Amino acid sequence: MKLGIIGGGVLGLTVALRRVQAGDEVVVFEKSQVPGGLAASFPVTDRPDGPYLEKFYHHIFQTDKDIINLINEVGLGDQLEWKTPPTSTFRNGKVYRMDSAFGEIKFKPLKALLRPLTGSTIDTAIAIMRFKPISLFGRLRFGLGGAYLKFESNYQRLSQTTAAQWSQKWMGKSAYEAILKPLLTAKFGKKYDQIAMPWLWSRFHERTQFLGYVRGGFHRFYIKLYEAVVAKGGEVRLGTDVTGIKPTKEGKVLISADGQEFVFDRVVVTTPTRVFIQLAGDALPAVYRERYTSPNSIEHYSAHCVILSLDRKFMETYWLNLNDPGFPFLALVEHTSYMPPSDYDGQHLLYLGNYLPPDHPLFSKSDEEVVAEFLPHLKRVNPAFDSSWIKRSWVWKAPYGQPIVTIGYKDKLPPHQTPIPNVLLANMAHVYPQDRGQNYSVRLGEKIARVIWRARTNASG
């Protein structure tokens, strides 16, 4: 079978790998020059061969079994490092460590004694109990609510309520105001009070304090995945922008890309649904196009990230949620508080991350304007910060960075089988109830590869 795949992110590459392994003739079309999609990287020094850094901060969790298995399969298992870098919250002008109390201990023998418990539920519970911006009773309620979500395995029970309603009712108003509302607002802006509870459930239920990263960057994983597809006879056409999809009279699928036409028995599209609808145009019934582009369909926020290369450390913490009002970005992520600066020629790398509506004015500003607007706010976190610390900066933007997960989300998802025969659609929005992540795109990719296999087996009798 000739299979075309649109998108060389982790989803498209996973489908490609499984199908080349099964003997299909596979071509992947990726418009970017590097594989990895939203998890793609760029050379963070002037040397084109790296070191590479993700345009948007990335790590995985110990529960991310699907991607862990794939990282092992492509031979990078020994490069996957697990750490408990400090994860903190900035509230009332102070930094509070939220993931671990034991990680903060300075007395070395005691720290060594408690190491096996570092990152455990007990450790996190103690850290939460030290979060002063809410009352002791409020902390207890928050901790108990979090424990319930950790142990509740059936998210369906929570599917008819919003995260805002549920958390205020069960975790208390003060924890909601100080912790959860800022989290929801940071990710979903004005839609913060419409987000379905299963989304919040998955963050408590599925995430671990241990964070995993491929030493040298996820870029190495994407290159290995790309090479594994090519080694089995697949083709990955990087820098190739698909501009059209249509059915042929013979029941095949025609893809237009870079002025050329390619015919396939089957096509898997991994782009966002609205991009698929643009590419297929009239080949799709009007009712389908309207349904999945109407104001009632699934919306996305765009991702925006400034990366600063500093000549010194900005903060001890790796991940800092900014839960005080007035910041023009939602979180600070100091990558080199997690991985050593020596991996990046001594640079200290700090992300200033944001999710925003696609028409937000920030997207029309120049990179220099954005950086100049953001800098004064860094002093709120580290008063010693000075712009002379900055050696370089980058600004990265991506449309469709975060699907908005409202109640009834699942019913708004298009089915994988599209109205065009032999064209399947599977994209990041199909990840539910979990917050999107590389792991779930791998899982979806494995599923789509099996769907193709079953369809082929049925067709051949």
Ligand SMILES: Cc1cc2nc3c(=O)[nH]c(=O)nc-3n(C[C@H](O)[C@H](O)[C@H](O)COP(=O)(O)OP(=O)(O)OC[C@H]3O[C@@H](n4cnc5c(N)ncnc54)[C@H](O)[C@@H]3O)c2cc1C
């Ligand atoms: C700010 C941010 C932080 C994140 N942090 C994490 C994290 O810490 N951990 C984690 O696991 N995940 C994280 N994610 C999510 C993760 O990046 C995604 O879940 C994952 O990369 C999605 O992969 P995908 O293949 O499904 O989609 P995508 O990566 O979006 O792949 C789709 C591909 O299609 C290509 N494409 C689109 N149109 C065309 C066309 N016309 N022709 C050819 N190609 C086309 C795109 O270039 C893209 O490569 C983060 C995402 C963002 C935005």
